[in-house]
Amino acid sequence: MLVIFRFVLFSSLIFLCSCLLAAERKVVLLATTTSIQDSGLLDKLVLLFEERSGYLLKAVVVGSGQALALGRKGEVDVLISHSPEEEKSFVDSGYGRRRPFAYNYYLLVGPKEDPCSIYKAKNAEQALKRIAEGKCPFFSRGDNSGTHLVEKKLWKKIGIDPVKEKWYQETGQGMAATLKIALEKKGYTLCDSATYCRVRGFSGFESSHIVDRRLRNIYSVIEVNPQKFKWVNEKGANEFSKFLFSDEVGALLWKLGKEKCSFPFFIPYERWK
Amino acid sequence: MEIVLEGIKKAFFLLFSLDEEIVGITLFSIKISGIATIISVFIGIIIGFFLALFHFPGRQILVALLNTGMGAPPVVVGLVICLFFWRNGPFGFLGMLYTPYAMIIAQALIATPIVAGISLAAIQNIPEKLKKQIMALGVTKIQLAFFLLREAKLSILAASMAGFGGVISEVGASMMVGGNIKGYTRVLTTAIVLETNKGNFEVALALGFILFLLTFAINQALTAIQQRESKNRW
Secondary structure (H helix, E strand, C coil): CHHHHHHHHHHHHHHHHHHHHHCCCCEEEEEECHHHHHCCHHHHHHHHHHHHHCCEEEEEECCHHHHHHHHHCCCCCEEEECCHHHHHHHHHCCCEEEEEEEEEEEEEEEECCCCCCCCCCCCHHHHHHHHHHHCCCEEECCCCCHHHHHHHHHHHHCCCCCCCCCCEEECCCCHHHHHHHHHHCCCEEEEEHHHHHHHHHHHCCCEEEEEEEEEEEEEEEEEECCCCCCCCCHHHHHHHHHHHCCHHHHHHHHHCCCCCCCCCCCEEHHHHC | CHHHHHHHHHHHHHHHCCCHHHHHHHHHHHHHHHHHHHHHHHHHHHHHHHHHHCCCCCHHHHHHHHHHHHCCCHHHHHHHHHHHHCCCCCCHHHCCCCCHHHHHHHHHHHHHHHHHHHHHHHHHHCCHHHHHHHHHCCCCHHHHHHHHHHHCHHHHHHHHHHHHHHHHCCCHHHHHHHCCCCCCCCCHHHHHHHHHHHCCHHHHHHHHHHHHHHHHHHHHHHHHHHHHHHHHHC
């Protein structure tokens, strides 16, 4: 009996000590979005950054909204998101500083047959109007992600509220899943070019798309303000942010996706400026 | 339906090619859930025994709470643990969030009520006459406890399997407190969610199949022990 008791005490002490030791290593906590992960970019960035800097980069993947919410509480040191309006209000409230580092385009994607004739439309607004008039099925993310917010702004611009309409459906899921659903049900959706290019190959459905070059999907890196939260790893966050603008990452961004698409998944921002 | 066949094909391919990442994730899943189950069995049996042998005012409420705990949503357990281990939380300074340790704690908390509840029922199931006979021989409470433990061996094994099954298959808490970080806190269940979200349904199914095989193998071993014991008694 005493032996068992002593064993338990000893092993719990070991457990506790190793827990405490776990906190000693140099850790950078990054919150980022599913598109960065799903495209394969995140894994490459983590590998490169850990090699270069010696930090342990813990990347937690959540939606843009949640990433910013975590930033507002100082739960992470740095974030990558793609929701420029929300990010701007984040910065204006003093929670961090932001620097756009890459972008791609939002596309209106749908079946090859094009029941609502959107592929010849002049711009995104006209395409959406045609979808509403023709009552073609449209699938929305419905999750307040960056993509969803852009979509909502477009509907607002043309003065249509599709939420109660039968042809408008909200999946509440990630981009790849939403795209697959849309293509399977022969409907339209707003999708970022990286996900579309990745998924259309193995979705098994013939699809087409239209791009409105004004609809840019801009990815920014945000360092959380260390003055608001004293526990934030300021050095680590800064080093990661600088790392994203290095030549190595630039070359990586130019290459990623090139085999499948005519342009990379994430175009370095400097190119546009 | 071809997608299911594709998934099974992919599972065999991944298993036999010993894909490094999959092997790593599988072993890690066993490690985390295994340690959590061992902890929960230890604590759960003690709680089960205590509630079975000692009667005190308020005991019934505790038992009701325990039985409720068996069905507690794992994701809520994960959320509560997050509240403690977030940087803003009371234990934030430990930096335990997004570590395997946090996952073990979460899974142990999920499994313990299951083990405790079933152990409690198992011990209460032992005929009262038997208990009285043993106590008439003049044993201490501790000796009685060990005797009852041997008597209830079959049910205790079942409780352990239930506890293990509960945590190896849970995804909510593991996702929240672990963060599904590649090579660090990714387990089979969280990997399945990831692949599903990416749209890689065949890979997701393959991982699900591997998880099933794994759970089956472990339960097969425990069941063999359990049924062998059962043969000895009849």
